Amino acid sequence: MIQSARLKVLVDAPVRPDGAYVLYWMQQSQRAEFNPALEFAIEQANGLGLPVLVCFGLTAFPEANLRHYDFMLRGLAEVRRRLADRGVGFVIRKQPSHELARALAADAALVVCDRGYLKIQRTWRAKLAESLDRRLVQVEGDVVVPVELPSGKHEYAARTIRPRIQRLLEDYLAPLAARPSRVRADALRIVGDIDLDDIPGVLANLQIDAAVGPVRRFEPGEGAARARLEAFVAKALPRYGAERGRPEANVASHMSPYLHFGQISPVEIALAARRSPASDSRDSYLEELIVRRELAMNHAFYAPDYDRYEVLPEWARKTLADHASDPRPHLYDRARFEAAQTHDPYWNGAMREMRATGYMHNHLRMYWGKKILNWSAGPEEAFETILALNNRWFLDGRDANSFTNVGWIFGLHDRPWGPQPVFGTVRSMGANTFKKFDADAYLRDVTWLEVAERG
Numbered sequence: 001m002i003q004s005a006r007l008k009v010l011v012d013a014p015v016r017p018d019g020a021y022v023l024y025w026m027q028q029s030q031r032a033e034f035n036p037a038l039e040f041a042i043e044q045a046n047g048l049g050l051p052v053l054v055c056f057g058l059t060a061f062p063e064a065n066l067r068h069y070d071f072m073l074r075g076l077a078e079v080r081r082r083l084a085d086r087g088v089g090f091v092i093r094k095q096p097s098h099e100l101a102r103a104l105a106a107d108a109a110l111v112v113c114d115r116g117y118l119k120i121q122r123t124w125r126a127k128l129a130e131s132l133d134r135r136l137v138q139v140e141g142d143v144v145v146p147v148e149l150p151s152g153k154h155e156y157a158a159r160t161i162r163p164r165i166q167r168l169l170e171d172y173l174a175p176l177a178a179r180p181s182r183v184r185a186d187a188l189r190i191v192g193d194i195d196l197d198d199i200p201g202v203l204a205n206l207q208i209d210a211a212v213g214p215v216r217r218f219e220p221g222e223g224a225a226r227a228r229l230e231a232f233v234a235k236a237l238p239r240y241g242a243e244r245g246r247p248e249a250n251v252a253s254h255m256s257p258y259l260h261f262g263q264i265s266p267v268e269i270a271l272a273a274r275r276s277p278a279s280d281s282r283d284s285y286l287e288e289l290i291v292r293r294e295l296a297m298n299h300a301f302y303a304p305d306y307d308r309y310e311v312l313p314e315w316a317r318k319t320l321a322d323h324a325s326d327p328r329p330h331l332y333d334r335a336r337f338e339a340a341q342t343h344d345p346y347w348n349g350a351m352r353e354m355r356a357t358g359y360m361h362n363h364l365r366m367y368w369g370k371k372i373l374n375w376s377a378g379p380e381e382a383f384e385t386i387l388a389l390n391n392r393w394f395l396d397g398r399d400a401n402s403f404t405n406v407g408w409i410f411g412l413h414d415r416p417w418g419p420q421p422v423f424g425t426v427r428s429m430g431a432n433t434f435k436k437f438d439a440d441a442y443l444r445d446v447t448w449l450e451v452a453e454r455g
């Protein structure tokens with residue numbers, strides 16, 4: 001079912017029954033199944049006796065590079081195939097996303113869009129709404145509980161948002177059936193200008209940072225996401241609670257790249273996890289997937305300056321400023337960090353994994369970020385470095401989760417701890433991180449991953 005709280009009318013104009021199709025402007029939810037915006041568009045189209053046309057505008061997205069575009073476009077090629085099987089049309093053009101939607105809206109009975117929480121995504125939707133002369137309905141599909149429901153304000157920490165989300169959970173953890181399309185889109189003759197059968201050719205013509213190449217570790221697309229999810233639930237989920245702190249144990253779900261590109265729904269993931277027997281492991285996984293992830297959405301939504309140092313809590317900025325001139329045990333600039341050339345082989349290993357594969361385990365991300373803060377000339381410089389490297393190399397970078405977790409390195413959603421040099425009362429992390437797991441086994445894994453990436 002599609003809960004009514006997922007729907008928001010952005011332009012309250014009447015539906016035009018003389019339209020040629022219902023247009024779904026796909027942007028965040030890049031998938032053909034378990035996508036409430038798509039199912040809503042099909043329901044509307046069925047009611048009007050029209051087909052559905054999905055459009056996607058390929059445009060410059062801040063900080064997106066070859067790694068990101070390759071993953072996204074290969075995922076979209078699968079979306080196109082799956083939509084065709086469902087009788088839904090798909091057009092992709094090299095054009096600012098909302099402008100393509102506006103152009104194709106001219107022949108639409110109504111327009112449906114999905115929802116994104118980043119500034120640019122919100123701006124695009126607002127711009128389309130400003131200039132559209134027909135009905136525009138936004139359908140939330142990428143969080144479990146629509147962000148305004150648990151809280152109307154910026155939340156302080158996981159503990160403050162957790163009970164608010166949990167109260168609503170049962171209403172929003174519901175399956176979503178695929179609606180059959182009554183009128184197929186085969187007769188629509190609307191062509192794109194991007195050839196998804198030639199993705200290398202498309203990529204070669206984009207003005208993007210090509211130094212960050214595609215990765216083999218993650219096969220893109222919703223099929224690959226579901227296959228990974230199924231394997232995770234069957235094999236790793238039962239061990240998640242006890243072993244999630246050990247990167248070499250390989251019990252993480254690796255869902256983050258798919259979630260970032262909307263190639264899988266968090267509701268679908270949560271339902272799959274809930275089909276396994278109740279356990280601490282299951283609770284612990286749902287805590288990360290829902291509470292922690294949706295706390296990040298809350299931050300991006302209610303603190304639109306999420307990409308600026310000034311958004312960090314005042315107590316944290318003050319203590320970091322008080323310690324800004326403490327001597328650093330080691331001092332590196334962004335280039336040395338990016339080249340994985342610090343004195344610390346474990347830190348370098350984590351940076352190498354990120355460069356080679358676009359991924360890193362959560363505990364290592366924490367250590368990685370805390371050490372950049374520790375070894376940079378000042379906290380503002382560290383913030384810039386962490387955010388830039390995070391968004392450049394991670395496949396799941398440039399996400400609400402990216403900005404929020406980088407903020408966490410600097411005290412966001414956390415509390416003051418015992419004072420330390422450089423950190424002040426912001427939580428620090430030391431070398432004992434590596435006593436809690438087999439760090440040398442992890443380094444061997446990184447070497448293997450690098451070899452696998454080279455092919």
Ligand SMILES: Cc1cc2nc3c(=O)[nH]c(=O)nc-3n(C[C@H](O)[C@H](O)[C@H](O)COP(=O)(O)OP(=O)(O)OC[C@H]3O[C@@H](n4cnc5c(N)ncnc54)[C@H](O)[C@@H]3O)c2cc1C
Nearest residue numbers: 252253254255256288289292293362365369397401402405
């Ligand atoms: C410094 C730093 C930077 C990070 N940058 C990113 C980023 O750019 N993009 C990103 O998606 N996540 C980021 N995270 C959060 C987290 O590390 C990743 O989401 C997680 O490691 C992804 O791997 P997984 O899907 O295998 O996680 P799993 O452990 O299997 O968790 C399942 C899902 O829960 C969510 N989740 C897990 N941990 C967190 C968390 N701490 N906060 C919010 N949601 C969480 C994610 O959506 C994840 O896919 C960062 C964390 C830190 C400390």
